[in-house]
Amino acid sequence: MADTAVETPSPAKLEVSDEVAIQITNMNKWYGTFHVLRDIDLTVHRGERIVIAGPSGSGKSTLIRCINALEEHQRGRIEVDGTVLSSDIKNIDTIRSEVGMVFQHFNLFPHLTILENCTLAPIWVRKIPKHEAEKTAMHFLEKVKIPEQADKYPGQLSGGQQQRVAIARSLCMRPRIMLFDEPTSALDPEMIKEVLDTMVELAEEGMTMICVTHEMGFARQVANRVIFMDQGQIVEQNEPEEFFNNPKNPRTQLFLSQILGH
Amino acid sequence: MADTAVETPSPAKLEVSDEVAIQITNMNKWYGTFHVLRDIDLTVHRGERIVIAGPSGSGKSTLIRCINALEEHQRGRIEVDGTVLSSDIKNIDTIRSEVGMVFQHFNLFPHLTILENCTLAPIWVRKIPKHEAEKTAMHFLEKVKIPEQADKYPGQLSGGQQQRVAIARSLCMRPRIMLFDEPTSALDPEMIKEVLDTMVELAEEGMTMICVTHEMGFARQVANRVIFMDQGQIVEQNEPEEFFNNPKNPRTQLFLSQILGH
Amino acid sequence: QTLSDVQDRGTLNCGVTTGLVGFAAPDANGDWSGFDVAVCRAVAAAVLEDPQSVEFVPTTGKTRFTALSSGEIDMLARNTTWTFTRDVDLKFEFAGINYYDGQGFMIPKELGVSSARELSGATVCIQTGTTTELNLADYFRKNNMDYEPVPIETNAEAQQQYIAGACDVYTTDASGLAATRAAFETPGDHVILPEIISKEPLGPLVRHGDNEWGDVVRWTLNALIAAEELGITSANIDEMKAGTESPEINRILGTEGNLGEMLGLDADWAYRAIKANGNYGEIFAKNIGESTPIGLARGLNAQWTDGGLMYAPPFR
Amino acid sequence: MTTLSDPQGESFRLSMLLNDTRYRSYTFQFIALVCVAALFAYLGSNLMANLRAAGLSISYDFLGDPSGYDINQTMIAYTSQSSHLRASIVGLLNTLLVSILACITATIIGVVAGVLRLSNNWLVSKLMAGYVEMFRNVPVLIWIIIIFTIMTAVAPSPSAFRGDDPDASMVFGMIAFTNRGVYVPAPVFEPLGWVVLGVFLASIVASILYRRHARKKLFDEGVLLPTTWPTLAIVFVPAILVFFVLGRPITLDIPELGGFNFSGGVTLLGSLIALWFALAIYTGAFIAENVRAGILSVSRGQTEAAAALGLRPRRIMNLVVLPQALRVIVPPLISHYLNITKNSSLAIAVGYMDLTGTLGGITLNQTGRAIETILLLMLFYLAISLTISGLMNVYNNAVRLKER
Amino acid sequence: MSDVHAQSVGWVRDTLIDQQPPPVTEAGAVKWVRSNLFSTIPNAILTLAALWVLWRLLSGVAPWILNGIWDAPSLSACREILDGATGGCFAVLAERWNQLLFGFQYPSELYWRPMSAFLLLFVAIAPVLFYKTFPRQMLIFTAIYPFLAYWLIWGGSLLTPVCAGLGFVIGYLVYARLVTQSFAMGFFGGIAAALVFWWITGALNFTGILMMERVESRNLGGFMLNLILGTVCVSLSIPFGIALALGRQSDMPIIKWICVVFIEFIRGVPLITLLFVANVVLAYFLPPGSNFDLILRVIIMITMFASAYIAEVIRGGLAALPKGQYEAADSLGLDYAQAMRLIILPQALKISIPGIVNVAVGLFKDTTLVSVISMFDLVGMIRGPILASTEWNGVYWELLGFAALLFFVTCYGISQYSQWLERQLNTDRR
Numbered sequence A, B: 001m002a003d004t005a006v007e008t009p010s011p012a013k014l015e016v017s018d019e020v021a022i023q024i025t026n027m028n029k030w031y032g033t034f035h036v037l038r039d040i041d042l043t044v045h046r047g048e049r050i051v052i053a054g055p056s057g058s059g060k061s062t063l064i065r066c067i068n069a070l071e072e073h074q075r076g077r078i079e080v081d082g083t084v085l086s087s088d089i090k091n092i093d094t095i096r097s098e099v100g101m102v103f104q105h106f107n108l109f110p111h112l113t114i115l116e117n118c119t120l121a122p123i124w125v126r127k128i129p130k131h132e133a134e135k136t137a138m139h140f141l142e143k144v145k146i147p148e149q150a151d152k153y154p155g156q157l158s159g160g161q162q163q164r165v166a167i168a169r170s171l172c173m174r175p176r177i178m179l180f181d182e183p184t185s186a187l188d189p190e191m192i193k194e195v196l197d198t199m200v201e202l203a204e205e206g207m208t209m210i211c212v213t214h215e216m217g218f219a220r221q222v223a224n225r226v227i228f229m230d231q232g233q234i235v236e237q238n239e240p241e242e243f244f245n246n247p248k249n250p251r252t253q254l255f256l257s258q259i260l261g262h
Numbered sequence C: 001q002t003l004s005d006v007q008d009r010g011t012l013n014c015g016v017t018t019g020l021v022g023f024a025a026p027d028a029n030g031d032w033s034g035f036d037v038a039v040c041r042a043v044a045a046a047v048l049e050d051p052q053s054v055e056f057v058p059t060t061g062k063t064r065f066t067a068l069s070s071g072e073i074d075m076l077a078r079n080t081t082w083t084f085t086r087d088v089d090l091k092f093e094f095a096g097i098n099y100y101d102g103q104g105f106m107i108p109k110e111l112g113v114s115s116a117r118e119l120s121g122a123t124v125c126i127q128t129g130t131t132t133e134l135n136l137a138d139y140f141r142k143n144n145m146d147y148e149p150v151p152i153e154t155n156a157e158a159q160q161q162y163i164a165g166a167c168d169v170y171t172t173d174a175s176g177l178a179a180t181r182a183a184f185e186t187p188g189d190h191v192i193l194p195e196i197i198s199k200e201p202l203g204p205l206v207r208h209g210d211n212e213w214g215d216v217v218r219w220t221l222n223a224l225i226a227a228e229e230l231g232i233t234s235a236n237i238d239e240m241k242a243g244t245e246s247p248e249i250n251r252i253l254g255t256e257g258n259l260g261e262m263l264g265l266d267a268d269w270a271y272r273a274i275k276a277n278g279n280y281g282e283i284f285a286k287n288i289g290e291s292t293p294i295g296l297a298r299g300l301n302a303q304w305t306d307g308g309l310m311y312a313p314p315f316r
Numbered sequence D: 001m002t003t004l005s006d007p008q009g010e011s012f013r014l015s016m017l018l019n020d021t022r023y024r025s026y027t028f029q030f031i032a033l034v035c036v037a038a039l040f041a042y043l044g045s046n047l048m049a050n051l052r053a054a055g056l057s058i059s060y061d062f063l064g065d066p067s068g069y070d071i072n073q074t075m076i077a078y079t080s081q082s083s084h085l086r087a088s089i090v091g092l093l094n095t096l097l098v099s100i101l102a103c104i105t106a107t108i109i110g111v112v113a114g115v116l117r118l119s120n121n122w123l124v125s126k127l128m129a130g131y132v133e134m135f136r137n138v139p140v141l142i143w144i145i146i147i148f149t150i151m152t153a154v155a156p157s158p159s160a161f162r163g164d165d166p167d168a169s170m171v172f173g174m175i176a177f178t179n180r181g182v183y184v185p186a187p188v189f190e191p192l193g194w195v196v197l198g199v200f201l202a203s204i205v206a207s208i209l210y211r212r213h214a215r216k217k218l219f220d221e222g223v224l225l226p227t228t229w230p231t232l233a234i235v236f237v238p239a240i241l242v243f244f245v246l247g248r249p250i251t252l253d254i255p256e257l258g259g260f261n262f263s264g265g266v267t268l269l270g271s272l273i274a275l276w277f278a279l280a281i282y283t284g285a286f287i288a289e290n291v292r293a294g295i296l297s298v299s300r301g302q303t304e305a306a307a308a309l310g311l312r313p314r315r316i317m318n319l320v321v322l323p324q325a326l327r328v329i330v331p332p333l334i335s336h337y338l339n340i341t342k343n344s345s346l347a348i349a350v351g352y353m354d355l356t357g358t359l360g361g362i363t364l365n366q367t368g369r370a371i372e373t374i375l376l377l378m379l380f381y382l383a384i385s386l387t388i389s390g391l392m393n394v395y396n397n398a399v400r401l402k403e404r
Numbered sequence E: 001m002s003d004v005h006a007q008s009v010g011w012v013r014d015t016l017i018d019q020q021p022p023p024v025t026e027a028g029a030v031k032w033v034r035s036n037l038f039s040t041i042p043n044a045i046l047t048l049a050a051l052w053v054l055w056r057l058l059s060g061v062a063p064w065i066l067n068g069i070w071d072a073p074s075l076s077a078c079r080e081i082l083d084g085a086t087g088g089c090f091a092v093l094a095e096r097w098n099q100l101l102f103g104f105q106y107p108s109e110l111y112w113r114p115m116s117a118f119l120l121l122f123v124a125i126a127p128v129l130f131y132k133t134f135p136r137q138m139l140i141f142t143a144i145y146p147f148l149a150y151w152l153i154w155g156g157s158l159l160t161p162v163c164a165g166l167g168f169v170i171g172y173l174v175y176a177r178l179v180t181q182s183f184a185m186g187f188f189g190g191i192a193a194a195l196v197f198w199w200i201t202g203a204l205n206f207t208g209i210l211m212m213e214r215v216e217s218r219n220l221g222g223f224m225l226n227l228i229l230g231t232v233c234v235s236l237s238i239p240f241g242i243a244l245a246l247g248r249q250s251d252m253p254i255i256k257w258i259c260v261v262f263i264e265f266i267r268g269v270p271l272i273t274l275l276f277v278a279n280v281v282l283a284y285f286l287p288p289g290s291n292f293d294l295i296l297r298v299i300i301m302i303t304m305f306a307s308a309y310i311a312e313v314i315r316g317g318l319a320a321l322p323k324g325q326y327e328a329a330d331s332l333g334l335d336y337a338q339a340m341r342l343i344i345l346p347q348a349l350k351i352s353i354p355g356i357v358n359v360a361v362g363l364f365k366d367t368t369l370v371s372v373i374s375m376f377d378l379v380g381m382i383r384g385p386i387l388a389s390t391e392w393n394g395v396y397w398e399l400l401g402f403a404a405l406l407f408f409v410t411c412y413g414i415s416q417y418s419q420w421l422e423r424q425l426n427t428d429r430r
């Protein structure tokens, strides 16, 4: 699968600021008695593009869902853009409007047109007047190259187009951080490329991104850090070049040999 | 799709006997007023492995379903293993227990375990004592490499495993002829391989097989004849090598260019 | 306070039966008439000055008491028997008796039965939730007979069942039997057996605890009865209203004394009540009397002066 | 609800009641609880005030008092001197009786109609579709009344059986259809008769054992024994033999016209029959749809796969289609049973003395204890419903298909 | 080696065979009759049996209908005209049809009012039922309709329904104003504003202003009563059903249990017992001195009944929505109320429409049960006043058949609609 992604092997050299965007300290999470995330420590700087990889069930999705407060964590501290994630609704709302999220299965709202999908949250959460919200939405739809679909319904678009709408929808909230949870794994190979291109473009503009993906081409091209997780822990992290060519942890080596193997 | 199959290009050299297994003469079938099968003539010898290809709606499924008396034909004659297919229930029963059939959608019985799926027909049709039937069933399950799933229910298996159970289930009746109707087209690429491997193995043992499939790799590897159908007629038949490299009929050429194209 | 409620509302909610010819039944236009209806109209006339401002609420044997006690209706004028438990346990107040009745049996002539004693084994149609149901059980038990009750809700259903022959006998108040029989196509084919197995004093009733309202209903009824005794009729009432020799008539008609005021009404209340449908005797004759198809004799319901039991307490 | 993210240094503030996910749900629940409690308190105080105004009080003492009325169909000993509670139980049993009868009949009608609706006979399937639509779309109350009318207004009254040249006669000389009900012969057991009955029951058990044996034989030795005829033979032949050998120890008590009514035999009241058939035929239409959907839910592929394996149509039905269809059919079937039980309360429209007729009808009327009786009535029905749906859940869990 | 076998040699068809007509036995009427009616012996027997049943039905019913008498003053007169022949006495329908439709107490000169309310109902309901074909603007009429219908049926001053409607408008305006800040504030603010408005206008007396003759609700009856109960209770129960369904889905245990207990309780008891409650006990629970009329109490109970069933339907709709929709809404920062209002409910309700329609049909049929508590709906009219009247004592079939037909037409129509809708929704969601 790796071969479908863009093939430029050098990581794009993009500036990374010193400012901290996300700071996770000693975070732990349980599902019932099952310890999903163990002592996660992670600092993401503004402008960083991080790829998270790891075997299925290793807790990748759970981690990024915690950042967005879609799941609550039980111990430790998550600070996003200076706001500490607590059970205070105010804080949760602040963080959610700072952080955009793109899901594996797009999760567009099928009863709304593409444009309405994109303007819904700006209008109701950010309280932006409708025509302005629509202007912004069209801008981002152009950016993901599907402005002509604005009045269609999600059911009428292909998977790749849907995923691009999902990205545009997140962008319309003008988030400072974008989270992607395997955004391409529900797509056909041709469509994967469309979506990855959009993400690469975003990365080049300096958006802070955390992306769970197994598209190693993508990781090579845009990530400035690859994080490998296993059994709820961060096992290894490194620059992509180092990570792929010279993995240290035996678990990582095994994993890389599998996914690059075929 | 073609590339997922096994890549050995030479057709396996397997002996074909002189005995006739299936003889179809001038067979015609209508659905209402729609003429689905027109003047089909086909002789299959014991040990032959025939692949049927053709565009959608060309009557491939209908043809092999007629062989199994799942559909009745209106004119012409079908003789399977010396028994002429007529509306006599006795004959139909004889033929059906000689002929195994594997469907595109597996059609396992979801309320029975894998083992029960495999022993049901031997016990009730062949009147084989249960423990013997189970022994046979385990033998064939081992052959398709899933003996450990014997006590699970179909819903608990993956698609490829289910299709392999379906093959084992047919084999448990010890048929002399196997019919496959697009056995892999409902499967994910990885699973296709599992199933094709099983079929190749069967072919190598000399089973008479008729297989509707578009897996050209499979056709190349095991078939000793490829039949191309269009609009309810057999348009061309040839050895795989000839068929693929040197199609004669323009319709065949068009079709091959399409499916091998991508 | 029911009195003021009724006056504020401008209509009297009066519970009647769902339909028993002669006692309370709507005609094709939905206008009610009958012996019980007349009582309602008299009360409405007394209280609201208009005998027409009555809302009739049809009730079955089952719904009548709850309708009354929940306040849905202000009074119940539905051939209801005055019994101890209804008065004491169910907390109702009977305003008097407008018909002295008893339970009887009706049976097709062709069955050739002449006495209730011969009814052993019969199938009996009976309205549920009535005193007659209990009387019936007692009567058959006492006489060591068995029977099969067919319970029904309304007189109309009973009539259908009986006509269709689903029961041999229909039992209810004798007055009700007469009224039901009168509605048959061929009343002559049915006989009412001579036995009367119970006492069924029927009268209008109101809720306990609202004595003012109870008094209004009681004395309206009494005014109707007294009017007959004193010879006040709808024909001569206007004459008498001008004043008569008899002080009691004058008191009733409000030309003397202040009885109306004591009731919380005006002086003309009884005048209007009697004027509405005539006195008791007139009401009886018009709705169920011998000249009607129902053809009930006055019997016990004659004035005490004629040897009957109708006896209005003095207006004084 | 373990939400302990970083509690250090935070003290409780009032605004947290609304803004903090930890306390917010407590706040809402508290408010909801208060609202509900307030509603109940309000209703309760109204009730108290109204009762006081009417001088009534709530008491269940009346349940012990003699009821004073008679009931035409009693399955336990009952006279007008029995208590109201006993009358309620008589009613409850009558409710259960008519519900069970209707459930069985509705199932039979529904299965037959549902299967016939799938028949490839065009006329039959259209006829069944007509039946289903016709009965589903007209209120059950109207059906009850229609059937009751057939019973009372169309069937002859017992007197029609009287005389030398009666207008009506008994079917087979044993069964009388009258407008009060159907009179059928009742079996009378002489002492030896019980032996016959015992033999009959034993042969039913034997037939089941035989079928088991046949199955085992097939599984063990691959010999398929015939089942249909042997089963019938095992069930009936010994009983009939014993019956004659012992000199016909079971006789029939044939209903006879005497006095006003037929006496002897078993009487099925007209109201029972009307209610029973109306419920059965009405619900049968729903069940038919249900059965049809269940059978259709088993995909054609299943039948074809079974056929391709050489199974014969009847075996396909028994071994493949029915076991799968039942899982789809049974849950809605049970809710139809529930509906039958609830709809049986319409007995009151035909004067059948079920729970609503006794407890919610005459007892309520004669005692005037409306609140108490209706509460009790609802509790009875609730108990029946909960029992049935409890059983349904057990069944559903037992047959759920294993998925991964 | 394989070229030893003749059939293995390459073979190409040069000329295509054209479509040929099927053999005679395979097409046309003969084939149809054979395969649909007489394919096997048991099938042939079934066909004959079905034909026999049909013949019996037709031969019984046809003369009865064809010979029907439509003009006679009473049953006996009708029988005389028939003179022994089979035939229905449909005269009873001709004579009493307005009683059957409107009850026996509704003033006959006012029949045009419920009639026009009934016709307008179609206009009002069309944009809801066929939301694709009709312009959305028609929904405004749908919103006005309840107040209009109230005025038409019950009469009284036009200002009463107008004020009631204005209350909703004002409530909505306040809600729209406040909702951008917080849903709870908007919601309760809206309710409070509406209540205040109603309280103020409730004190006013409109008698005499734009009056139409008032009709007491106990004077409603006949089929009209069934229709009123059906439509009113179903429409009222939808909002309650939504609330109950959301409550039951909530993860707050107390709220959840309150809803579960309510729903299961209502679904566990027969409607009759709830009608008894309306009839005999509900009044005890209302504030002393308040006088709810029977219709209103019945509406309250039936609405409670229907909302429990509708709640279950909507719960199914909610459960059918993929979890991703909830998460997507959360991750965009929508709060609970917004997510429900904008994302979840619109989708869940759309999925639930066929189920709601089915509940509505069932409920409409169940409105006949009010005849048991002696209200004079269609069935009540037939069983009470008409069958008991001296003229028409005994015309069961004509009356019951008429009632059955009326219900059949309505319910069959609605259920066909619901099936059509189900197909529509299925194709929508490709």
Ligand SMILES: Nc1ncnc2c1ncn2[C@@H]1O[C@H](COP(=O)(O)OP(=O)(O)OP(=O)(O)O)[C@@H](O)[C@H]1O
Binding pocket: A031, A034, A036, A054, A055, A056, A057, A058, A059, A060, A061, A062, A063
């Ligand atoms: N709601 C839940 N309740 C209990 N366990 C859960 C829940 N969601 C996830 N898990 C478990 O938590 C673990 C981590 O899940 P997670 O979805 O984060 O894995 P992942 O790394 O994203 O895997 P994948 O690549 O398959 O998406 C898994 O073992 C999963 O079974």
Ligand SMILES: Nc1ncnc2c1ncn2[C@@H]1O[C@H](COP(=O)(O)OP(=O)(O)OP(=O)(O)O)[C@@H](O)[C@H]1O
Binding pocket: B031, B032, B034, B036, B054, B055, B056, B057, B058, B059, B060, B061, B062, B063
């Ligand atoms: N039961 C049926 N009734 C009427 N027409 C049918 C029926 N089954 C199939 N057909 C028609 O017969 C033709 C041949 O169908 P068939 O399924 O044999 O095609 P196929 O070659 O197997 O196509 P595919 O590759 O899509 O499976 C098609 O045009 C189809 O529409």
Ligand SMILES: NC(=O)CC[C@H](N)C(=O)O
Binding pocket: C017, C061, C078, C079, C080, C081, C127, C129, C130, C131, C132, C172, C173, C176, C200, C202
């Ligand atoms: N028939 C009736 O409706 C009344 C019966 C009896 N008088 C009673 O009060 O119970």
Ligand SMILES: [Mg+2]
Binding pocket: A060, A061, A062, A182
């Ligand atoms: Mg994941």
Ligand SMILES: [Mg+2]
Binding pocket: B060, B061, B062, B182
């Ligand atoms: Mg096919």
